[in-house]
Amino acid sequence: MKVIIVGIAVAIAAVSGYVFQDLPYRLRAIAQPSDQVALDHRDSPYSNITWIASPNDNFLQLRFFDRVEGGACLRPSWDDLIGMAASTPSLVHLVPAPGAEPHLPAGREWPFDWLPNPGSLSNSAYIRLFPICVLMNQRLMAAAGDDYHATTPRIMVVGLGSGIGIATLAYHFPKAAITVVDIDQVVVDMVRDHFPMLHWLGEQKLADGTPRLRFVVRDARQFIRYDAAREAAAGKPYDVVILDAYTSGSTIPPHLMTKEFYGQIAQVLEPHGMVLANVIGCYSEESGSSSTKHLVLGGAIRTFRAVGLSEVWNFPVMTMEDPGAFDPTRQRNNIVIASRQKMDPSGNRAGWERLRAFVPYPELKGGQYISTSYVLIDTNNRRYISATVPASLFEQADPSLRSRLKAGRTTTDGSQYPKMWETDDRSEIAKAYRVLSDAVDKRAIARLPRGWEDYEQATVMRRSETDWALAAQETFRIAVLTAKDPMHGGEALVGEMEGPGRATMPTPIIPDAPLFTDQRPNADIFNN
């Protein structure tokens, strides 16, 4: 008798464990009649990885657990670009010859009947700054007659993510030879299977026979130390190394942020080459907080300077709709560039001129690739409270909501982009929250989007229409404008170099920035 009762209890536990698995990670649970559709889900030794498409909101994301990795805009899709290329010669490098369109790998079926087919636009702001790495390179630009399309950079990208960063580079630099190093085979497989442009690029060759895109599944440290070092010794150093490797916990793997590792990178870099690192961090800690994220950014900069890549400049990544656009305590993506060559606005004047003149995606017209979303803001503390939610979720439930909103204030720099509408009516905000919680109850969405449970702290609910082509151009323009200030230079940020230095700032902005070494590789520990 006892055995039977225990047996039933065990069976109930096992079955409920199976049935009530954490919802977002299961395809059938996400594939609800909501905006977001999970296209594929795979487990890897490092993460749970899900491709999420949001057709109404125009984006495709790779999620690691529930952390979103740089997303791709669904439109313009690769098919759109293929169509445009017929009349736009500058896009021909992005599309296959007529009749040579790629096909799905044999034996694979798409889980849904429509196929996301992203182009090169990203809805992730830091990705839009990647072209800096070529525009600032005097040797490459001089050799190409100052035409960035004609440059022939050898680029290594550490950390693949959704792959949209690669697509961005391929869009702007037709003759680039790109090597992507990622530790996770499953990420590479996911990208190859769901990002047809990258799959195709992987099969393309440059005029000299080099692959346009090469996937390497390897720990980056090992790849750089052994394989890339061999290539560099054989006369093929890299012009650019992009560091964008993060763990699923959003920290940089500590062994990829040490003096020894940066030294190994320096050895594979061409003398004019540069490292471009995506470092999540801030300039100063919030008063009263014990956060040490500013030490991650400061540590990266100081560590670059310690290995001879002493010319460091930082581009804090911000978007104009951000209520706290440049708040030094705000944790944000930073694009840190480090090189042996001068990188400051007066030392590399031509490079900065090119950055100022650069218009990303010149072929894409504004007004076509748009996402509309709602977000909660605490204007008193200049903070976003919530994640954005596709406008369709609210406006289908409440068609007149839009008409009750007031035209929002203009952006920080006075431009009219993006278009914004706002309400500070708390009952409207509460109503919006109820729409979401109803959708959760009806299981139309898997869970309440992040931050909406704190709707009572919000002072404003904002609807914004983001035009991704314009957003890419704006982000780049603002980043260049902002970073021109000498405060974003390596010396101003972390102080003078060890040894005889050229002090320009008496007090560094990030004092006591640590030097990360293999003996003290604490990029992950400081990340809190």
Place this chain on the structure above:
Amino acid sequence: MRLMALYLTSIVCGFCMMALEILGGRFIQPAFGSSIDVWAAIISVFILSLSIGYVIGGRIADRATSNAPLGWVITIAGVLYCLMPWYGMPFMEALGESIHTARWGVLLAALILYLAPSLLLGTVSPILVKLVFTNAAHVGRTTGTLYAIGSLGNVLGVLIADYLLLVYFSLNANIFWMGVILCLLGLAHMAVRVQASSSAPASGPESAVGGGVA
């Protein structure tokens, strides 16, 4: 007093063992990366050396009449810890240079670096069982308490290594000073004699598993 000293030995050895495991990951990463293979190698090597250590420790315990052998194993482990900063990183670099592509390379590296010290610390638990044993009626309670304290040492080793040692000291400094502490502990065992109880059974309870492991 005698019991306290034996518990202290257990906690210190447990601490040093697991702290080495946490620090050990960072030791290997520069040469072998941070793939899942690295942690698989480290954890399997530590558990493997524990199990070998238990077998050997049990044999030693059967013959031991005092804490003298305990002093020896702890001191030798301490010496290995002290030497690791000297040979660890260069050895790892050299090994990485030759076999960095092989998946078993990292396993080999972990074996060579960590097998000996963690095996030696693994012998400590069975010997301590023999020493704390006084009364056959309480054998369960005695060994249970001993293992609990050893495991507490493991927990402290993991947490303190992560939260404090890594933040404030370099890898080499951490391992070296743990080695110094182990050497002192071992020498203390050699200097101060603790006799095993005369009513001790012929063999310690080797079937008890998990002692010394987090």
